[in-house]
Amino acid sequence: MTEIEKRQHWMSLLAKAPAAELDRLWSALGLVPDYGYLRSPEAGGVMVRGRAGATGAPFNLGEMTVTRCSVKLSGGEVGHAYVQGRDKAHATQAALIDALMQTGQAAFVREAVLAPLDEAQQAARAARAAKAAATKVDFFTMARGED
Amino acid sequence: MYVAVKGGERAIDNAHAWLAEERRGDLSVAELSVAQIREQLSLAVNRVMVEGSLYDPDLAALAIKQARGDLIEAIFLIRAYRTTLPRFGASRPVDTAQMACDRRISATFKDAPGGQVLGPTFDYTHRLLDFKLAAEGAAPEAPSAAPQDGPVPHITGFLNREGLIQTEAASDDTPPDLTREPMELPAERPLRLQALSRGDEGFVLSLAYSTQRGYARNHAFVGELRIGAVAVEMDIPELGFAIEIGEITLTECETVNQFKGSKTEPPQFTRGYGLVFGQTERKAISMALVDRALRWKELGEDNQGAPAQDEEFVLMHCDNIQATGFLEHIKLPHYVDFQSELELVRKLRREAQDGAGAAPVQEAAE
Numbered sequence: 001m002t003e004i005e006k007r008q009h010w011m012s013l014l015a016k017a018p019a020a021e022l023d024r025l026w027s028a029l030g031l032v033p034d035y036g037y038l039r040s041p042e043a044g045g046v047m048v049r050g051r052a053g054a055t056g057a058p059f060n061l062g063e064m065t066v067t068r069c070s071v072k073l074s075g076g077e078v079g080h081a082y083v084q085g086r087d088k089a090h091a092t093q094a095a096l097i098d099a100l101m102q103t104g105q106a107a108f109v110r111e112a113v114l115a116p117l118d119e120a121q122q123a124a125r126a127a128r129a130a131k132a133a134a135t136k137v138d139f140f141t142m143a144r145g146e147d
Numbered sequence: 148m149y150v151a152v153k154g155g156e157r158a159i160d161n162a163h164a165w166l167a168e169e170r171r172g173d174l175s176v177a178e179l180s181v182a183q184i185r186e187q188l189s190l191a192v193n194r195v196m197v198e199g200s201l202y203d204p205d206l207a208a209l210a211i212k213q214a215r216g217d218l219i220e221a222i223f224l225i226r227a228y229r230t231t232l233p234r235f236g237a238s239r240p241v242d243t244a245q246m247a248c249d250r251r252i253s254a255t256f257k258d259a260p261g262g263q264v265l266g267p268t269f270d271y272t273h274r275l276l277d278f279k280l281a282a283e284g285a286a287p288e289a290p291s292a293a294p295q296d297g298p299v300p301h302i303t304g305f306l307n308r309e310g311l312i313q314t315e316a317a318s319d320d321t322p323p324d325l326t327r328e329p330m331e332l333p334a335e336r337p338l339r340l341q342a343l344s345r346g347d348e349g350f351v352l353s354l355a356y357s358t359q360r361g362y363a364r365n366h367a368f369v370g371e372l373r374i375g376a377v378a379v380e381m382d383i384p385e386l387g388f389a390i391e392i393g394e395i396t397l398t399e400c401e402t403v404n405q406f407k408g409s410k411t412e413p414p415q416f417t418r419g420y421g422l423v424f425g426q427t428e429r430k431a432i433s434m435a436l437v438d439r440a441l442r443w444k445e446l447g448e449d450n451q452g453a454p455a456q457d458e459e460f461v462l463m464h465c466d467n468i469q470a471t472g473f474l475e476h477i478k479l480p481h482y483v484d485f486q487s488e489l490e491l492v493r494k495l496r497r498e499a500q501d502g503a504g505a506a507p508v509q510e511a512a513e
Contacts, residue, residue, distance in 0.1 A: 080386060
């Protein structure tokens, strides 16, 4: 993975994380970084697009709520966040983690916050996929009509 | 003539206070929480998100509570709220081929790769009231099985390989947005799809049904219906690359429609498309049928004069907030308008009577 891909991965994890879960992990992390806002947390909308026939011309499907935030640590690292929903603490914590991931504390933050989030998201996804798989139809032929 | 009158303030305040009391209902019954609505009335929440055109289950649940379960009123609240949100931008088009499918069925191919996955459906239930739900019970648990690996391919892709179905021309054009510019007719397909996706479920359903009954019949098969989660990606200017900003549940319906060919197109299958927020499959199927009916011009079909083919009729009447706004405003005071109507009718009656040579009758005292 390139550096950009790594950052895309953690920012996406943070965007999709349940706000309460991130808050719990952030509090448990116990870091109190010195920071200022480049952009205070702000809730807004993003227009979600689809494609006609799944592959054709783009169209506007409808909006979703998103909260964004940018922070700058006292060391100069800049963290950005765009997270789903309207939770300002979620956006601030996500931006702080994005910034901390650019510091010497990256490994610690990855271990304490990102890894558990990743695990939880994969487990949730696997649980739904397993329930879906149980509803897959197994066809069998009872009788054929040509005899 | 417009005459401002005052005097309703106290009555309005008291009406709203009573509304709040009625909303709460019998105090001996526990109050409903927003989280309960979000989790346990999720299909109502989905409908409010679809027609409110804003994906936010918590807000939709709050709107349902505030509206006492009147979904159009709840949609109205969401539409009003979304106008207050600054627009951060637009996502990349969602890739539904990558959907983590809860449900995926095809009415055209029994053995479609990826299989027929029923998901949490009402289909095949007997529609008998379940009185066990009237009592509190243990939490139900769904069985599980080994999950399938990898994304599930779209059914239309197979037909496409054989050239049997009309292809969708890919583009990266910026689509028109009816929340930003007034709708202009004739509308291109992207604008029609936006209007249909947020349109009233009942209206779109009835139009779709009318095509099945013969008003611009288009012989639709549900080629594929899928429900599941997709990631939403957006390019972030300050980063210079795209990230996933969230994950939403979508319902997608692709119809495969019989088509004998026309002056301009060879015989092949054609397509209708429905895509909506949440698990909302009645709406997605309806949308696909109406989308297909509205494509008559580009496919060189005849205009049969059917309502579902009439773009102006469909697009200008499918929005339930526009409709209810105009409909319900007629209950508000029109005292002065009506006064002038009253005088006009009296005058016409007088003239008619005079003309007929009848003696003028004395009007009743007002």
